[in-house]
Amino acid sequence: xxxxxxxxxxxxxxxxxxxxxxxxxxxxxxxxxxxxxxxxxxxxxxxxxxxxxxxxxxxxxxxxxxxxxxxxxxxxxxxxxxxxxxxxxxxxxxxxxxxxxxxxxxxxxxxxxxxxxxxxxxxxxxxxxxxxxxxxxxxxxxxxxxxxxxxxxxxxxxxxxxxxxxxxxxxxxxxxxxxxxxx
Amino acid sequence: xxxxxxxxxxxxxxxxxxxxxxxxxxxxxxxxxxxxxxxxxxxxxxxxxxxxxxxxxxxxxxxxxxxxxxxxxxxxxxxxxxxxxxxxxxxxxxxxxxxxxxxxxxxxxxxxxxxxxxxxxxxxxxxxxxxxxxxxxxxxxxxxxxxxxxxxxxxxxxxxxxxxxxxxxxxxxxxxxxxxxxxxxxxxxxxxxxxxxxxxxxxxxxxxxxxxxxxxxxxxxxxxxxxxxxxxxxxxxxxxxxxxxxxxxxxxxxxxxxxxxxxxxxxxxxxxxxxxxxxxxxxxxxxxxxxxxxxxxxxxxxxxxxxxxxxxxxxxxxxxxxxxxxxxxxxxxxxxxxxxxxxxxxxxxxxxxxxxxxxxxxxxxxxxxxxxxxxxxx
Amino acid sequence: xxxxxxxxxxxxxxxxxxxxxxxxxxxxxxxxxxxxxxxxxxxxxxxxxxxxxxxxxxxxxxxxxxxxxxxxxxxxxxxxxxxxxxxxxxxxxxxxxxxxxxxxxxxxxxxxxxxxxxxxxxxxxxxxxxxxxxxxxxxxxxxxxxxxxxxxxxxxxxxxxxxxxxxxxxxxxxxxxxxxxxxxxxxxxxxxxxxxxxxxxxxxxxxxxxxxxxxxxxxxxxxxxxxxxxxxxxxxxxxxxxxxxxxxxxxxxxxxxxxxxxxxxxxxxxxxxxxxxxxxxxxxxxxxxxxxxxxxxxxxxxxxxxxxxxxxxxxxxxxxxxxxxxxxxxxxxxxxxxxxxxxxxxxxxxxxxxxxxxxxxxxxxxxxxxxxxxxx
Numbered sequence: 019x020x021x022x023x024x025x026x027x028x029x030x031x032x033x034x035x036x037x038x039x040x041x042x043x044x045x046x047x048x049x050x051x052x053x054x055x056x057x058x059x060x061x062x063x064x065x066x067x068x069x070x071x072x073x074x075x076x077x078x079x080x081x082x083x084x085x086x087x088x089x090x091x092x093x094x095x096x097x098x099x100x101x102x103x104x105x106x107x108x109x110x111x112x113x114x115x116x117x118x119x120x121x122x123x124x125x126x127x128x129x130x131x132x133x134x135x136x137x138x139x140x141x142x143x144x145x146x147x148x149x150x151x152x153x154x155x156x157x158x159x160x161x162x163x164x165x166x167x168x169x170x171x172x173x174x175x176x177x178x179x180x181x182x183x184x185x186x187x188x189x190x191x192x193x194x195x196x197x198x199x200x201x
Numbered sequence: 202x203x204x205x206x207x208x209x210x211x212x213x214x215x216x217x218x219x220x221x222x223x224x225x226x227x228x229x230x231x232x233x234x235x236x237x238x239x240x241x242x243x244x245x246x247x248x249x250x251x252x253x254x255x256x257x258x259x260x261x262x263x264x265x266x267x268x269x270x271x272x273x274x275x276x277x278x279x280x281x282x283x284x285x286x287x288x289x290x291x292x293x294x295x296x297x298x299x300x301x302x303x304x305x306x307x308x309x310x311x312x313x314x315x316x317x318x319x320x321x322x323x324x325x326x327x328x329x330x331x332x333x334x335x336x337x338x339x340x341x342x343x344x345x346x347x348x349x350x351x352x353x354x355x356x357x358x359x360x361x362x363x364x365x366x367x368x369x370x371x372x373x374x375x376x377x378x379x380x381x382x383x384x385x386x387x388x389x390x391x392x393x394x395x396x397x398x399x400x401x402x403x404x405x406x407x408x409x410x411x412x413x414x415x416x417x418x419x420x421x422x423x424x425x426x427x428x429x430x431x432x433x434x435x436x437x438x439x440x441x442x443x444x445x446x447x448x449x450x451x452x453x454x455x456x457x458x459x460x461x462x463x464x465x466x467x468x469x470x471x472x473x474x475x476x477x478x479x480x481x482x483x484x485x486x487x488x489x490x491x492x493x494x495x496x497x498x499x500x501x502x503x504x505x506x507x508x509x510x511x512x513x514x515x516x517x518x519x520x521x522x523x524x525x526x527x528x529x530x531x532x533x534x535x536x537x538x539x540x541x542x543x544x545x546x547x548x549x550x551x552x553x554x555x556x557x558x559x560x561x562x563x564x565x566x567x568x569x570x571x572x573x574x575x576x577x578x579x
Numbered sequence: 580x581x582x583x584x585x586x587x588x589x590x591x592x593x594x595x596x597x598x599x600x601x602x603x604x605x606x607x608x609x610x611x612x613x614x615x616x617x618x619x620x621x622x623x624x625x626x627x628x629x630x631x632x633x634x635x636x637x638x639x640x641x642x643x644x645x646x647x648x649x650x651x652x653x654x655x656x657x658x659x660x661x662x663x664x665x666x667x668x669x670x671x672x673x674x675x676x677x678x679x680x681x682x683x684x685x686x687x688x689x690x691x692x693x694x695x696x697x698x699x700x701x702x703x704x705x706x707x708x709x710x711x712x713x714x715x716x717x718x719x720x721x722x723x724x725x726x727x728x729x730x731x732x733x734x735x736x737x738x739x740x741x742x743x744x745x746x747x748x749x750x751x752x753x754x755x756x757x758x759x760x761x762x763x764x765x766x767x768x769x770x771x772x773x774x775x776x777x778x779x780x781x782x783x784x785x786x787x788x789x790x791x792x793x794x795x796x797x798x799x800x801x802x803x804x805x806x807x808x809x810x811x812x813x814x815x816x817x818x819x820x821x822x823x824x825x826x827x828x829x830x831x832x833x834x835x836x837x838x839x840x841x842x843x844x845x846x847x848x849x850x851x852x853x854x855x856x857x858x859x860x861x862x863x864x865x866x867x868x869x870x871x872x873x874x875x876x877x878x879x880x881x882x883x884x885x886x887x888x889x890x891x892x893x894x895x896x897x898x899x900x901x902x903x904x905x906x907x908x909x910x911x912x913x914x915x916x917x918x919x920x921x922x923x924x925x926x927x928x929x930x931x932x933x934x935x936x937x938x939x940x941x942x943x944x945x946x947x948x949x950x951x952x953x954x955x
Contacts, residue, residue, distance in 0.1 A: 061672070108902070115821050115822070140922055143925050144921075181637075247713055247714045417937075423605070423936060425604060499783045558782070
């Protein structure tokens with residue numbers, strides 16, 4: 019929908035490699051020394067950062083004066099099955115009014131990542147939710163309990179693509195009164 | 202030895218039981234009527250209609266409620282302390298009924314006319330706090346405990362302004378006998394010459410009865426009913442009955458002490474039924490005021506409540522007592538002393554208002570809309 | 580003497596843990612917080628959420644785009660139009676649909692009306708939290724009823740509208756729509772006045788709310804708060820203004836900000852926003868054009884090319900975001916609902932520790948949470 023104004027991050031659709039008129043040049047400058055890869059999203063620029071450098075990169079993005087990403091809009095993950103999981107950060111700068119999406123890809127066999135709560139306190143609950151829904155472990159998280167799920171549910175990750183939807187799930191207790199045949 | 206009731210000679214014990222039953226029956230009916238009235242009045246304040254389906258104009262709603270409450274199971278939580286839990290409601294209920302003893306309804310209609318009636322009233326009316334604590338402690342519920350502690354803190358704090366405002370009037374009237382007080386107000390009611398005392402009495406009475414804005418012990422959005430959160434059925438309805446009986450008694454006391462009772466403005470010689478109407482009007486006015494406050498006032502916080510009592514009301518009542526003593530000590534003319542007292546009282550009310558206003562309206566920034574140019578624009 | 584340590588040990592005190600919720604009159608749904616209290620002072624608050632988690636995000640992955648609209652209604656039932664709007668805008672953005680002007684203006688009217696209804700709900704519930712017996716609640720209900728009647732005429736339902744469609748609207752509004760909206764606005768104006776008179780200048784109300792639960796602008800931003808709860812702290816972040824969607828760039832309205840970020844400012848901001856919403860709707864009614872409400876060429880089965888989009892709109896409680904990932908096909912690959920209440924609720928502990936128990940309750944009320952949006 020083109021009639022939506024979407025801030026400075028938006029630019030008329032051009033060749034996919036061109037980042038003119040976007041926030042990328044600034045981000046590129048700020049993230050020097052970090053191997054970041056840009057991509058054009060529908061509205062915002064997407065920056066891929068390797069997970070080892072992610073927190074450093076996020077901190078730079080927040081502290082850089084020209085960028086000033088002081089607001090964490092959203093933090094979530096996308097399960098890409100064989101290609102691992104993307105952890106997605108949607109950043110916004112209240113003073114500068116521009117947006118950025120940051121992505122880090124985790125391999126399926128090692129779903130750990132450092133916590134972003136050291137950068138924004140807003141990440142606290144969002145990370146807890148992401149952790150319990152996808153089974154991603156956020157290192158050094160200050161409060162690593164479950165958020166929406168029962169406290170003892172630490173082996174079921176509902177938002178993974180492998181998680182079935184239509185079957186009766188045994189979430190807690192001794193089969194919740196169902197026998198093996200019922201299931 | 203016999204005593205006479207309705208022209209029949211009765212054994213004093215039978216007589217006592219009959220009177221007691223009449224008494225409890227009357228008070229129950231009054232409380233049920235008040236509950237109905239409160240629901241109707243509050244409904245009008247809230248742009249609703251209120252009960253209307255049960256009986257004509259919903260008049261039987263309270264009866265239906267009472268029947269339901271009596272029929273309900275009387276539950277006791279497993280961990281509750283049996284004795285305190287079961288006895289708590291009685292200790293709330295009985296002192297309130299006892300405090301009714303001393304109040305003269307109309308000329309010569311009273312249970313017992315005490316020479317020190319006012320003293321008896323203030324002495325007996327604060328016993329029910331024990332019942333609140335027993336209910337709160339015995340319920341083994343943290344909300345109940347919190348509520349009970351709040352009730353005690355509040356009850357004790359507001360007992361003082363309540364009693365001292367009555368003392369001020371007693372000094373002015375030079376009697377503690379409630380009937381003599383009424384006769385004293387034959388021409389002008391006490392409220393004219395003791396407006397500050399009346400204000401303080403009203404506020405403290407609201408707090409004593411746990412009515413909004415002082416319903417902190419029972420505040421449903423915080424402690425979910427406070428001490429009676431665990432009660433059900435008949436025991437719960439005893440608290441309820443106690444609350445409305447207390448309201449009725451406070452209203453009676455206010456009309457006796459401040460509004461001239463059954464005498465002013467029609468004089469003492471009028472027929473008994475005129476006096477009944479007069480008392481009804483005065484009592485209803487007071488009760489309506491209480492309902493009105495309930496419909497429009499938020500609840501205070503516990504520290505504000507305590508501060509208001511100890512820092513504002515108590516010094517003002519002391520001042521009122523002192524002023525009364527001073528004015529009367531010099532034995533000025535009838536009118537001079539009265540006008541002086543009235544002026545002093547009004548000055549006190551102005552001071553009270555100024556204190557409240559100042560504490561509420563210290564420089565208060567208001568959120569102003571940001572003009573379009575100032576806001577962050579795209 | 581040696582008894583002294585004995586006595587000290589005997590009188591060792593312990594703070595009381597008070598479990599508020601999940602069933603408590605003032606938790607606005609099934610929310611639970613465990614308060615550690617010392618007398619009446621709150622020393623710690625641990626919120627527990629998730630009682631209403633229905634997995635709307637997962638469910639949407641199995642439904643096609645149009646079926647997902649219903650789920651969005653149910654995530655944010657007090658402002659369902661706003662929730663739908665985010666979702667359909669995300670789908671439109673991915674599918675490249677052009678929404679006709681009339682549909683955009685109508686969406687704007689409905690969303691602002693819904694904002695009014697939602698804020699009225701806040702006013703009523705907040706009045707009860709503060710302790711007025713029920714008067715504000717019924718006052719709020721009166722005008723809210725009028726708005727819901729209007730919505731029922733438009734969409735056929737009072738709360739779960741499912742009226743917006745990717746591309747436009749489900750059907751045309753009733754013929755007398757404009758007059759009905761004006762009628763309702765008149766009632767709402769009166770309702771705002773009533774509220775102003777009942778609460779704003781009430782001494783007890785001011786004493787209870789001013790300076791309570793204050794949060795600074797920097798903290799509020801750091802916690803990711805949004806909506807009136809953030810603006811009350813003095814941050815003029817309103818997505819309708821900063822990143823205008825629909826036709827918000829073409830109407831004249833003010834962004835209401837507070838100064839102290841306390842409970843009173845949050846109340847006042849919402850009260851003032853009611854007036855601004857009325858202004859916006861009035862302008863929309865004047866500018867409402869005729870024309871189609873759906874694009875000419877709508878595919879029978881809506882499919883989106885692969886891609887992802889994060890759409891944010893200003894819902895009554897703050898930023899309602901939809902993160903939609905598509906791998907092609909007619910259903911989302913991943914849908915994430917960015918809930919404003921979830922982020923606002925994070926700051927609850929920060930705002931209520933050190934206050935009285937009664938204050939913690941009204942701080943919770945002033946965030947104006949909808950638990951179905953928090954838990955989704």
